[in-house]
Amino acid sequence: MKYVIIGNSTAAVGAIEGIRQMDGSGEITVISNEKYHTYSRPLISYLLQGKTDMERMKYRPADFYEKNGCRTILGKKVIGIRKAVRTVLLDDGSEIPYDRLMTATGSSPFIPGFDGLDSVKCKFTFMTLEDAFSLREALGPDKRVLIIGAGLIGLKCAEGIADHVKGITVVDLSTRILSSILDDSSAAIVQKHIEKTNIAFILGQSVSRFDGQTAYLSGGGKVDFDILVAAVGVRPNVSLISDIGGETDRGIVTDEYMRTSIEGIYAAGDCTESYDVSCGQRRVLALLPNAYRQGECAGINMAGGERKFDRAIPMNAIGFFGLHVITAGSCTGEVYEEKGDGSLKKLFYDDDLLKGYILVRDVEKAGIYTSLIQNRVALGDIDFELICEKPSLMAFSRKYRQQKLGGVV
Amino acid sequence: MKRVYVNEKWCLGCRLCEYNCAFANTGERNMALALRNLEISPRIRIEEGSDICFAVSCRHCEEPLCVKGCITGALSIEDGIIMVDEDKCVSCYTCILSCPYGAVSPSEHGAVQKCELCVKNRSGAPACVAGCPNGAIVYEER
Ligand SMILES: Cc1cc2nc3c(=O)[nH]c(=O)nc-3n(C[C@H](O)[C@H](O)[C@H](O)COP(=O)(O)OP(=O)(O)OC[C@H]3O[C@@H](n4cnc5c(N)ncnc54)[C@H](O)[C@@H]3O)c2cc1C
Ligand code: SF4
Ligand code: SF4
Numbered sequence: 001m002k003y004v005i006i007g008n009s010t011a012a013v014g015a016i017e018g019i020r021q022m023d024g025s026g027e028i029t030v031i032s033n034e035k036y037h038t039y040s041r042p043l044i045s046y047l048l049q050g051k052t053d054m055e056r057m058k059y060r061p062a063d064f065y066e067k068n069g070c071r072t073i074l075g076k077k078v079i080g081i082r083k084a085v086r087t088v089l090l091d092d093g094s095e096i097p098y099d100r101l102m103t104a105t106g107s108s109p110f111i112p113g114f115d116g117l118d119s120v121k122c123k124f125t126f127m128t129l130e131d132a133f134s135l136r137e138a139l140g141p142d143k144r145v146l147i148i149g150a151g152l153i154g155l156k157c158a159e160g161i162a163d164h165v166k167g168i169t170v171v172d173l174s175t176r177i178l179s180s181i182l183d184d185s186s187a188a189i190v191q192k193h194i195e196k197t198n199i200a201f202i203l204g205q206s207v208s209r210f211d212g213q214t215a216y217l218s219g220g221g222k223v224d225f226d227i228l229v230a231a232v233g234v235r236p237n238v239s240l241i242s243d244i245g246g247e248t249d250r251g252i253v254t255d256e257y258m259r260t261s262i263e264g265i266y267a268a269g270d271c272t273e274s275y276d277v278s279c280g281q282r283r284v285l286a287l288l289p290n291a292y293r294q295g296e297c298a299g300i301n302m303a304g305g306e307r308k309f310d311r312a313i314p315m316n317a318i319g320f321f322g323l324h325v326i327t328a329g330s331c332t333g334e335v336y337e338e339k340g341d342g343s344l345k346k347l348f349y350d351d352d353l354l355k356g357y358i359l360v361r362d363v364e365k366a367g368i369y370t371s372l373i374q375n376r377v378a379l380g381d382i383d384f385e386l387i388c389e390k391p392s393l394m395a396f397s398r399k400y401r402q403q404k405l406g407g408v409v
Numbered sequence: 410m411k412r413v414y415v416n417e418k419w420c421l422g423c424r425l426c427e428y429n430c431a432f433a434n435t436g437e438r439n440m441a442l443a444l445r446n447l448e449i450s451p452r453i454r455i456e457e458g459s460d461i462c463f464a465v466s467c468r469h470c471e472e473p474l475c476v477k478g479c480i481t482g483a484l485s486i487e488d489g490i491i492m493v494d495e496d497k498c499v500s501c502y503t504c505i506l507s508c509p510y511g512a513v514s515p516s517e518h519g520a521v522q523k524c525e526l527c528v529k530n531r532s533g534a535p536a537c538v539a540g541c542p543n544g545a546i547v548y549e550e551r
Binding site: 014040043051056057058059060288289292293296315316317318319324326328363364365366367370371391394398401402404405406408409 | 414
C-alpha cells in the first residue's frame with residue numbers, strides 16, 4: 001500500500017502514527033512545501049520570545065521519519081491531484097503515485113484588500129517558521145509595531161515580540177479581544193492584564209487605508225508604525241480538493257471517518273470543517289488537538305482500520321504574560337459564574353448538558369469540564385452543584401469512578 | 410502493564426500518598442527535611458467529600474488525550490507510561506484542558522507535572538502505593 005500525505009504538520013503526524021498502528025510496512029510519503037522537520041506551529045511566538053529553540057520545537061524527535069519508515073519530500077509544493085490515475089503532481093514536474101492520499105494542508109493567512117497596503121514596506125503574516133524568521137529580522141528596540149487582529153495569532157505574536165520592540169498597537173474590528181473564544185467580561189480581564197505591558201489596543205475599529213508608515217482608522221484616528229503584522233484571519237487550504245470536484249465549503253468536507261467525497265482521498269486538520277458537538281453545527285476548528293485526532297483517525301482508516309472522530313469541539317488553552325485562560329465548547333444557554341480577583345469562571349449549560357466554559361487564571365482540572373461537553377454527559381446524572389464549584393471526580397457516580405480509577409481506560 | 414488503581418472504600422484520607430509522592434520527586438533523602446515548610450505539590454491528589462475520599466493520579470490511558478493534544482510533543486508514551494519532557498513543555502496547559510481526570514497540574518518548575526509511575530526518580534515503583542497504610546491504592550496488572 002502506498003500512502004501519500006500532503007502537509008508535514010500536526011494532522012500529518014497524526015496520520016503517520018495512525019497508519020503505523022495498523023500497517024507496519026506500507027510506504028508512506030510526506031510532502032510539504034515547508035522545508036523543515038515537523039515543528040510545533042504554535043511555538044513560533046515562543047521562539048521569538050526566547051522560550052524555545054529550533055531543537056525543542058521539533059514536534060516529534062529527530063529520528064521520527066526514520067523510525068516510522070517515511071520518505072519525506074520537503075520544500076516542494078503539490079500543485080494538483082490526478083485522481084483518475086491516482087498521482088499527485090509537484091511543482092518540480094514530478095508525479096508521485098498513491099493508493100491512499102491525505103490532504104493535511106492547513107490554512108493560509110487571509111489579508112483583506114486594504115487601501116494603500118502596497119505602500120507599506122515592512123509587513124508580515126504570522127503562520128510559519130519562515131514568517132517568524134523574517135519578522136525577527138525586522139525587530140528592534142526603537143520599532144513601533146501595528147498588529148491587525150486581536151485573535152489568538154495576533155496576540156501570541158504580540159507576546160512573542162513585546163520585549164524586542166518599543167511598543168505594539170493592536171487594532172481589531174471587534175469590540176473585545178479574542179472574540180471567537182471569550183465573552184465581554186472575560187476578554188476585559190485578559191485585556192487589562194496584557195495592557196500592563198507595552199501593548200495597547202484600539203478596538204471596534206478597522207484600518208480604512210494605509211499610507212506608508214501610517215494607518216488611518218475607521219474612527220478617524222491614525223497609528224504610525226514601523227512594522228505591520230496582519231493577523232486578521234486564516235482560510236483553509238481547500239483548492240487541491242475543490243479543483244478536482246471534491247466537496248468543500250469553508251473547509252474540506254469529510255465524513256466522520258475523515259473521508260472526502262473523492263474515493264481514496266482523506267483530509268484532516270485545519271483544512272477541514274468539523275461537526276462541533278457542542279453546538280451541532282459544522283465549522284472550521286483550527287486547533288492543534290483537533291488536527292492530531294482527525295489525522296490519527298484518517299490514518300487508521302486509510303490503513304484499513306475503522307475509527308470515527310465525532311467528538312470535535314472548540315477548545316483552547318492560552319496564556320499571556322503568565323495569565324492562563326482555558327475555554328471549550330460554545331457560550332450558549334444558562335450561566336454559572338464565579339468572579340475572583342482577576343479570575344473568572346463561567347459555565348454555560350442547556351438541555352441538561354454542559355455546553356461550554358471559560359476559565360481565567362484558575363484552570364486546574366479543566367479537562368473534567370471538557371469531558372462533560374465532549375461526551376455529552378447528562379448533568380442530571382452527576383452532582384452539578386459540586387462540579388460547578390470545582391471540577392472533580394467526586395461529582396460523578398461511584399460506578400463511574402470505579403470504572404475510571406479501578407480499571408484500564 | 411501495571412498501573413495504580415484505587416480502592417475507594419479503603420481510603421482513610423490520611424494524605425500519606427500525597428506526601429510520599431512529593432518527597433519521592435524532590436530527590437532528597439530525608440522526608441522531614443525535604444518537605445519542611447514546604448507547601449507540597451504532589452502528582453497524586455486526594456479528593457475529599459463528607460463521607461468519601463479517594464486518590465486520583467494519571468490513569469496512563471490507552472488513548473491518552475493529553476498526549477494527542479500536546480502542542481509541542483512534550484508528552485509521549487514510553488512503554489505505556491505517559492511521560493513529560495520538561496525541556497520541551499512550554500506550560501500552555503493544553504494537557505490540563507484535555508485530561509478527563511484532572512491528572513495534570515501546573516508546577517513551580519515551568520513545566521507541567523503528572524504521575525510518571527516513579528520511573529524518573531529513585532523509588533523504582535510508585536512511592537504513593539508503597540506508603541499507603543490501608544491498601545487504598547495498589548500497583549498491579551488489571
Ligand atoms: C501563531 C500560532 C499559534 C497557535 N497557537 C495554538 C495554540 O496555542 N493551541 C492550538 O490548539 N492551536 C494553535 N494554533 C493552531 C495550530 O497551529 C493548528 O491548528 C495546527 O498547526 C494545524 O495543523 P495542520 O496539520 O492541520 O496544518 P498546518 O500546521 O497548517 O500545516 C499544513 C502544512 O501543509 C503545507 N501545505 C499546504 N499546502 C501544501 C501544498 N499544496 N503542497 C505541499 N505542502 C502544502 C503547509 O505549508 C503546512 O506546512 C496556532 C497557530 C499559529 C499560527
Ligand atoms: S494525564 Fe490524563 S489523559 Fe493523560 S494519560 Fe493521564 S489520565 Fe490519561
Ligand atoms: S503544558 Fe506542556 S505538556 Fe502540556 S500540552 Fe502544553 S507543552 Fe504539552
